Amino acid sequence: MTGTDTLTNPSTLEIKEGNGRETNSRVDYQPRTVSDSSGYGWVVGAVKPWPKTYTLEEVGAHFRASLRGSVATLDGILANPNLPEDQRASTHFARSTFLNFEGRAEEAYEDLSLARQWIEKQSSIAKDFLYTIIYAQGVTAMRRGENENCIECRGETSCILPIAKAAVHKNTHGSRLAIKHFSEYLDRFPEDGEVRWLLNVAHMTLDEHPRSVPMDRLVDIEPFTRQEHAIGKFRDIGAYVGLNRLNQAGGAIMEDFNNDGLLDVVVSSFDPTQIMGVYHNDGEGHFVDRTSESGVSNQLGGLNCVQTDFNNDGWKDVLIVRGAWLPSSLAMRPTLLRNDGGKAFTDVTIAAGMGLPLNSIAATWGDFDNDGWLDLFVCCEQQANRLYRNQQDGTFEEIAGKAGIAGGEGFVCKGANWIDFDNDGWPDLFVNHLSSVGAQLYRNQRDGTFENVTKRMGIDGPLNGFSCWAWDFNNDGWQDILATNYCRSVDACVRGMTGQPHTEAKSSLYLNMEGKGFRDVASDVGLGNVYITMGSNFGDVDNDGWLDFYLGTGDPSFGTLVPNRLFRNIKGKKFADITSSSGTGNLQKGHGVAFGDWDRNGTLDLFIEMGGAVNGDKYHNILFQNPGNSNAWICLRLIGTKTNRAAIGARIKIETDGPEPMTIYRHISSGSSFGANPLEQTIGLGSSTKIRTLEIFWPVSGTTQVFHDLDVGQSLEITELQDVVQPFARKTIEFSEPN
Numbered sequence: 033m034t035g036t037d038t039l040t041n042p043s044t045l046e047i048k049e050g051n052g053r054e055t056n057s058r059v060d061y062q063p064r065t066v067s068d069s070s071g072y073g074w075v076v077g078a079v080k081p082w083p084k085t086y087t088l089e090e091v092g093a094h095f096r097a098s099l100r101g102s103v104a105t106l107d108g109i110l111a112n113p114n115l116p117e118d119q120r121a122s123t124h125f126a127r128s129t130f131l132n133f134e135g136r137a138e139e140a141y142e143d144l145s146l147a148r149q150w151i152e153k154q155s156s157i158a159k160d161f162l163y164t165i166i167y168a169q170g171v172t173a174m175r176r177g178e179n180e181n182c183i184e185c186r187g188e189t190s191c192i193l194p195i196a197k198a199a200v201h202k203n204t205h206g207s208r209l210a211i212k213h214f215s216e217y218l219d220r221f222p223e224d225g226e227v228r229w230l231l232n233v234a235h236m237t238l239d240e241h242p243r244s245v246p247m248d249r250l251v252d253i254e255p256f257t258r259q260e261h262a263i264g265k266f267r268d269i270g271a272y273v274g275l276n277r278l279n280q281a282g283g284a285i286m287e288d289f290n291n292d293g294l295l296d297v298v299v300s301s302f303d304p305t306q307i308m309g310v311y312h313n314d315g316e317g318h319f320v321d322r323t324s325e326s327g328v329s330n331q332l333g334g335l336n337c338v339q340t341d342f343n344n345d346g347w348k349d350v351l352i353v354r355g356a357w358l359p360s361s362l363a364m365r366p367t368l369l370r371n372d373g374g375k376a377f378t379d380v381t382i383a384a385g386m387g388l389p390l391n392s393i394a395a396t397w398g399d400f401d402n403d404g405w406l407d408l409f410v411c412c413e414q415q416a417n418r419l420y421r422n423q424q425d426g427t428f429e430e431i432a433g434k435a436g437i438a439g440g441e442g443f444v445c446k447g448a449n450w451i452d453f454d455n456d457g458w459p460d461l462f463v464n465h466l467s468s469v470g471a472q473l474y475r476n477q478r479d480g481t482f483e484n485v486t487k488r489m490g491i492d493g494p495l496n497g498f499s500c501w502a503w504d505f506n507n508d509g510w511q512d513i514l515a516t517n518y519c520r521s522v523d524a525c526v527r528g529m530t531g532q533p534h535t536e537a538k539s540s541l542y543l544n545m546e547g548k549g550f551r552d553v554a555s556d557v558g559l560g561n562v563y564i565t566m567g568s569n570f571g572d573v574d575n576d577g578w579l580d581f582y583l584g585t586g587d588p589s590f591g592t593l594v595p596n597r598l599f600r601n602i603k604g605k606k607f608a609d610i611t612s613s614s615g616t617g618n619l620q621k622g623h624g625v626a627f628g629d630w631d632r633n634g635t636l637d638l639f640i641e642m643g644g645a646v647n648g649d650k651y652h653n654i655l656f657q658n659p660g661n662s663n664a665w666i667c668l669r670l671i672g673t674k675t676n677r678a679a680i681g682a683r684i685k686i687e688t689d690g691p692e693p694m695t696i697y698r699h700i701s702s703g704s705s706f707g708a709n710p711l712e713q714t715i716g717l718g719s720s721t722k723i724r725t726l727e728i729f730w731p732v733s734g735t736t737q738v739f740h741d742l743d744v745g746q747s748l749e750i751t752e753l754q755d756v757v758q759p760f761a762r763k764t765i766e767f768s769e770p771n
Contacts, residue, residue: 062160063221064167068589069140070646071133074126078102081361088332091364092305103130121150128168132590135648137176141209144169163217167227170213171590174234175648177206181237182620183278186652188268193236193595193617194257200239210234218249225523226591233593233619255531261600262613263574264659266638270652272769274319275639277309277653281566281586283337284624284641284653285708287348290374293762295628295710299641299653300334300352304364307332308352310377313630317767327376331367336624338708340397341678342384342406343426346671347371348678348711353410356393357645360414363389385428390415394499394705398450398459399676400435400476402732406676409437409461411445411705417463436474436482437461443469446518447705451502451511452681453489454547457731459681464497464515464705471497471515471540473550490549493517493540499568499706503579504697506604509685510544511699516565520587525594528561536562557606563597569707571627571636575663575716577696578603582638584622584706588645596622596640618642620651625707629714630655631765634665634745636714641707657767664690664717664744669760670700671751675732678711679752685727688720717744728752 079098082091106127109115115123124147131140148165180203182190189196201207214231218224232251235241242250270276275297282301289296294313301308310326311319323329334352342349349371354364368384369377381387391414397406405422409432412418416438420428432438439445447464454460458476465471473491474482494517502511517539519525524534538560542550554560567584574580578601585596595617599607611617616638624641631637635658642651666686670679684698698715702708717723723742730737730752737750739757749758 061163061220063224064164064217065160066164066168067226067591069129069132069168069171070588070590070644070649071129071131072588072645074129075099075102075133075646076358076362079362088304088330088364092332095304099130099133103127106130117150121147125165125168128172132172132175132648133646135179135650137172137179137206137648141169141172141176144172163220166213166217170210170217170227170230173206173209173213174230174593175206175590177201177203177210177234177237178620180206183651186271186276188271189615191619191651192268192615193619194253194612195236195239197239201237204238207234207237222248225526229522229526230591230593251526252530256529256609257612259608259610259613261602261608262610263600263661265613265615266656266659267615268618268654269657269767269769270655273317273655273767274321275311275653275655278643278650279303279306279641279653280643280647280650281335281621281623281645282641282643283335283352283707284567284626284639285337285339285350285702286626286628286630286639287339287708287710288712289348289371291347292374293760294632295630297626297639298337298339298350299624300337301643302333302335302356302645303647304333308334308337315763315765317631317765325376327378328369331369331379333364334367335393336395336706338395338397338702339711340406340408340680341676342368342397342408342422343370344405344677346677347374350377351395351397351408353390353392353395355389355391356413358391360391363391363414365389366392366395366410380426384426385430386420388418390418394445394447396448396450396705397680397702399681399732400450400459400461401480402458404672404674404676404732406678406680409448409450411448411463412439413444413446416440417443417445431480435480436484437463439463442467446498447500447515449500449502449513449705450681450701451513452699452731453511453544455510457729457734459731462500462502462513462515464494464500466496466498466518468495470495471500488549490551491542493552494537496537498565499704501568501570501704502699502701503570504699505541505579505601506543507578507695507697508604509697510546512544513540513542513550514581515540515542516563516568516583518565519562520564520589520592521562522564522592522594524562525564525585528563529595534562538562539565558609559599559607564592564594566621567623567625567640567704567706569625569627569704569709571638571703571709571714572716573598573627573636573638573658574600574661575635575665575718577694577716577718582616582625582627582640584625584640586621586623586644588649590644590649592621593619595619616656618654620644621649623706625704626709627703628710629667631657631767632762633660633764634667634714635660664720665714666717666723666742666744667712667714667747667762669712669747669749670728671749672730672732673752675730675752679730680711681731683729684713684715685725685729686715686717686723687725688717689722689724690718690720692719693724694718694720720744
């Protein structure tokens with residue numbers, strides 16, 4: 033792409049004479065017209081389509097070359113001594129966005145200052161552009177402060193809202209500049225809620241909030257910090273245990289990949305130049321980077337990943353999807369990695385028949401035809417969706433069109449989950465779209481096809497859907513649906529955090545009314561706000577028997593600095609935001625989320641793959657250590673024989689004894705469409721003293737196993753059609769902070 037092409041990218045704002053308007057000798061300044069200074073849109077626009085056949089390494093090299101070439105082109109333009117001043121200013125602005133993409137915030141700020149100098153010399157020329165520059169100066173300076181304090185000098189409380197004393201910025205220059213520019217902006221446009229919030233955050237990083245914030249610009253976060261139903265403070269121990277990888281947005285899996293009874297971690301990255309990561313739990317309190325030994329050093333890029341056992345050999349495999357957010361000319365092939373006995377992975381994508389390039393962010397495994405082999409639905413943003421039917425020989429047949437779930441033009445599929453909403457033993461499909469098409473629900477007709485029952489079942493949103501999942505949040509034995517809405521309004525998000533009304537669209541929590549229909553109860557249970565959700569997942573973090581959930585938040589914009597959120601389920605009646613009291617509200621971008629008991633002590637910990645869409649917005653991955661509780665628990669590992677070996681789709685029912693007897697339901701899956709929990713189920717039992725009855729329903733054999741009088745606090749392996757439970761050893765890992 034030439035320099036001219038780069039500068040006429042749709043993201044570019046043209047600086048030219050005649051844009052300013054004067055009213056009674058006063059310049060009528062215009063608010064910002066660019067809301068993102070990360071450079072993401074610019075770089076994507078500068079990437080040439082790659083050839084029909086390519087390797088992932090060639091894609092990575094292609095991205096690097098496009099970025100270098102674009103910056104070099106802009107440097108060449110600026111070297112022209114005869115360049116008109118308006119074009120020089122425009123080129124400095126363009127260059128700043130590419131530098132921000134690379135993480136060179138200080139240099140990007142210098143370019144913005146040079147562009148501003150020319151604009152301010154004019155009387156009524158280009159005044160429409162001045163406050164775009166001022167906004168960009170503010171967020172660029174803010175990012176510099178984050179780089180120098182939260183990235184380079186990371187502590188376990190870095191970037192967590194409310195800002196702890198230990199996380200106050202020591203290098204203050206970035207936040208000071210940000211305050212200066214955000215104040216300038218608000219002098220002219222005081223109603224901009226995002227800029228007002230960023231001004232407050234900048235003051236927080238300097239321990240000057242609320243005292244130094246002008247009253248008319250103060251955002252009072254006391255309602256956010258005043259949270260009931262606290263369960264204790266989590267600690268980010270990622271840096272201590274070997275999970276401190278710095279990366280862009282990506283996927284996350286917690287799973288036992290070498291069958292040693294310990295949960296390992298696998299991550300992927302949106303960055304097409306960064307390889308996936310494989311981290312083995314050593315059982316001694318650390319994760320060991322085994323990426324190279326695992327044979328995946330050529331697996332670059334991939335915004336999401338999920339585990340499976342596609343060949344029923346007892347070893348968990350990995351699928352990586354790629355191409356999300358990119359134009360169709362930049363589609364990328366997925367990768368199916370076969371687990372070879374827990375020692376290494378082999379890329380079998382082409383042999384399996386899955387090599388077609390796609391633009392995808394999500395995929396979900398389920399046995400839709402109940403033949404005992406897992407099939408795969410792949411969400412596509414620029415193409416028809418894919419349904420790969422497992423042919424039981426290591427290959428797959430694509431049949432989405434025949435099955436009636438291919439979608440169509442404009443669907444922009446962002447999330448999907450298999451759900452047996454009518455409890456007939458056959459998995460149905462829920463699909464979430466980032467478009468006016470809205471979410472779709474398909475009923476499995478048991479003959480290889482699906483019927484669209486969206487309207488009949490009461491599904492009417494969200495219109496801008498993103499990640500989603502199926503769960504039984506109220507323990508009534510019927511799977512419900514949580515479908516997030518990707519409203520990106522920072523102002524609306526902050527309003528919700530601080531107890532103020534907003535008018536933006538919300539996410540949907542669909543209550544399953546015993547298979548006859550769904551009712552959206554999001555507002556009724558306290559989930560009527562905006563969260564700017566990307567990654568997500570669910571798990572019972574307090575072992576009370578009710579499923580809680582965590583949202584990773586963000587978008588490509590540097591200005592989207594809002595906390596990731598943790599919600600506690602209050603007995604299936606409402607959800608309480610416990611983000612502040614739990615210490616889990618990191619302001620950096622959160623993506624793949626996984627709940628898992630990594631230290632084998634019976635409580636679920638929380639892993640988040642962190643980082644934004646560009647190199648300049650990277651962050652370290654997080655492992656939040658559960659503070660613990662006194663509630664009972666049990667861990668179940670299911671093995672299918674007629675049902676797929678991973679037991680995906682099997683249903684669990686537990687009835688307990690104790691002071692408050694409970695009935696608890698769980699369904700085997702990896703959870704949300706953006707993040708992957710382990711397939712083993714760590715189930716909280718509240719104050720229970722005994723499991724009176726445990727039932728396992730296996731969908732393919734149609735059988736239900738029943739066990740009685742089981743002790744709590746143990747780990748059990750249960751195999752389909754075998755009437756015994758087999759305890760498996762779980763050595764508790766004693767985490768100790770390094771000296």
